[in-house]
Amino acid sequence: xxxxxxWPATLVQPVGSPLSLECTVExxxxxxxxxxxxxAGRGLQLLFYSVGIGQISSEVPQNLSASRPQDRQFILSSKxxxxxxxxxxxxxWRGREWRGEQFFGPGTRLTVL
Amino acid sequence: DQQVKQNSPSLSVQEGRISILNxxxxxSMFDYFLWYKKYPAEGPTFLISISSIKDKNEDxxxxxxxxxxxxxxxxxxxxxxxxxxxxxxxxxxxxxxxNRKLIWGLGTSLAVNP
Numbered sequence: 506x507x508x509x510x511x512w513p514a515t516l517v518q519p520v521g522s523p524l525s526l527e528c529t530v531e532x533x534x535x536x537x538x539x540x541x542x543x544x545a546g547r548g549l550q551l552l553f554y555s556v557g558i559g560q561i562s563s564e565v566p567q568n569l570s571a572s573r574p575q576d577r578q579f580i581l582s583s584k585x586x587x588x589x590x591x592x593x594x595x596x597x598w599r600g601r602e603w604r605g606e607q608f609f610g611p612g613t614r615l616t617v618l
Numbered sequence: 619d620q621q622v623k624q625n626s627p628s629l630s631v632q633e634g635r636i637s638i639l640n641x642x643x644x645x646s647m648f649d650y651f652l653w654y655k656k657y658p659a660e661g662p663t664f665l666i667s668i669s670s671i672k673d674k675n676e677d678x679x680x681x682x683x684x685x686x687x688x689x690x691x692x693x694x695x696x697x698x699x700x701x702x703x704x705x706x707x708x709x710x711x712x713x714x715x716x717n718r719k720l721i722w723g724l725g726t727s728l729a730v731n732p
Contacts, residue, residue, distance in 0.1 A: 548724035593659070595661050599718065606667060609663070610661050
């Protein structure tokens with residue numbers, strides 16, 4: 506069966522510090538991978554998606570970047586965090602043969618102070 | 619412009635009764651619709667989906683209805699249980715290449731009262 510891992514679960518970082526959130530998927534090959542953010546009281550905002558190694562598409566202009574160095578690894582980064590980067594970050598994957606179902610990791614709660 | 623709309627931010631229902639969560643969409647190219655359930659501080663969990671060629675899909679206590687002419691879908695939970703209390707998200711996608719991004723509503727918070 507497939508599983509998706511995210512870490513850390515919670516993170517408190519000062520403004521201006523770097524960020525690296527990691528997501529890995531097990532039990533599947535060549536998945537589509539997604540990074541979302543949920544701000545307080547809001548819906549899910551798609552930040553990045555990837556259809557393969559080294560292939561990243563950005564959905565919104567922002568202070569963040571993403572990379573996919575391996576087939577089942579997806580990393581969300583920032584060189585300098587802003588207060589507005591606070592939120593709940595979710596990684597998701599989708600099998601190529603499926604219609605649309607995405608499966609989510611447990612999320613990372615990021616607080617920028 | 620919100621292509622998927624969940625106009626009720628919250629809903630309160632008594633245990634054992636039916637919960638009906640609604641979702642409207644504007645893009646006629648959407649051909650697949652999904653419902654997710656989310657507890658606080660957890661990732662969303664996939665519940666049920668429906669293709670645009672169907673008007674109903676049922677899975678246990680959960681049934682999704684699709685009215686294409688009205689661009690409306692709804693999720694029925696019968697009977698509702700206290701453990702169903704969560705935020706429910708409606709999402710839609712279109713078959714455009716390999717990506718199949720999901721377009722999300724803002725969610726409806728369901729409270730099932732004992």
